[in-house]
Amino acid sequence: MSQLRRFAQVDVFTAEPLRGNALAVVIDGEGLDEAQMAAFARWTNLSETTFLLPPTDPAADYRLRIFTPGGELPFAGHPTLGSAHAWLASGGDPRKPGELVQQCAIGLVRLKREGTRLAFAAPPLRRSGPVEEPALRAQVARSLRLDEAELLDVVWVDNGPGWMAARLKDAAAVLALRPDFVAMQGLKLGVVGAYPAGAAEAFEVRAFVPGLGVPEDPVTGSLNAGLALWLQGAGLAPERYIAAQGAALGRAGKVHVAREGEHTWIGGDVTPLIHGQVRL
Known part of the structure; x- marks a missing residue:
């Protein structure tokens, strides 16, 4: 009742x-x-x-x-x-x-x-490291309507939901994406690109999960958590930074990341x- x-x-x-x-x-x-x-x-x-x-x-x-x-x-x-x-x-x-x-x-x-x-x-990441499968990398490029050479990295950043991430040359390239959601079926895909040094935000992030009824998520904590562990571990991000997400959907999300000792806080x-x- x-x-x-x-x-x-x-x-x-x-x-x-x-x-x-x-x-x-x-x-x-x-x-x-x-x-x-x-x-x-x-x-x-x-x-x-x-x-x-x-x-x-x-x-x-x-x-x-x-x-x-x-x-x-x-x-x-x-x-x-x-x-x-x-x-x-x-x-x-x-x-x-x-x-x-x-x-x-x-x-x-x-x-x-x-x-x-x-x-x-x-x-902690349940799965990390480069995405080695050629078919998966090709699907990522196809779903983002990019050439594979434009993908600087394609890595697993899975902390439970199954995220993989693609890194592009800069934040502008991330904002310019017009994904093919039909080609993306089966993927839980995050995309990240850096802003120029000195910008208020360090990265622009987008998250796509068409298989779960969420073609694009406005602001995504789990993805940003996985990205932070990867980017900081690879020397691609500072210990403290702000990631922006949601601009493509008319939002203005701000994710505050801080590594303190053994923990990275989101x-x-x-x-x-x-x-x-x-x-x-």
Whole structure:
């Protein structure tokens, strides 16, 4: 039987409403089955919809399930930040002040407050290194409508969702892309290019996931987390930088990256837009 459940909608990776990536959060997710969660995610038709649940791991503050219109994800970045914000705003009390621990399908994810922002520790890559398969590299080039020679790197940056990434010569080349989403079917593809030295942002990022009903994601925390581990490890990015994402969709997302010791933190602002109840 359906009931009224607390619900929030927030804008992630922006301090300015309507300029980031929208997220729907069902705060009282306990009692919903997977089919109900998937149906609501299809109905919101946002890139992700999340459900907050009591943790089953004693080290966690809460448990999170993450759905796109096309299925469930084991981890995603903007849902992590947005759901943590909604959990805190709804009265969640972390075990350790200033820190949170989220339980999701990839395990435990640490978060911390950075002034007005939240940041999560980038999870380790499940798959890394160059994409060696010629057919996959050819599909990447074809789906981006580029010659293979224009792909400076094609690498795995998979921290759960299955991301691979292509690096182009600069940010302008990333913004100029007009992808072929039919050719891209089966890929979860991020693209990154650097801005000139001295620019406010270090990189422009775009994320394409047509197979999950999200042809282009406005601002993508999991992809930026994987990119950060790769770019910093390869000496292609500084320890602290800001990545821009979403301009191609009329957004202005800002992803704040900081490597501190053994962790790389992925942070951003969260702007609440809607709070109320939903009947599920």
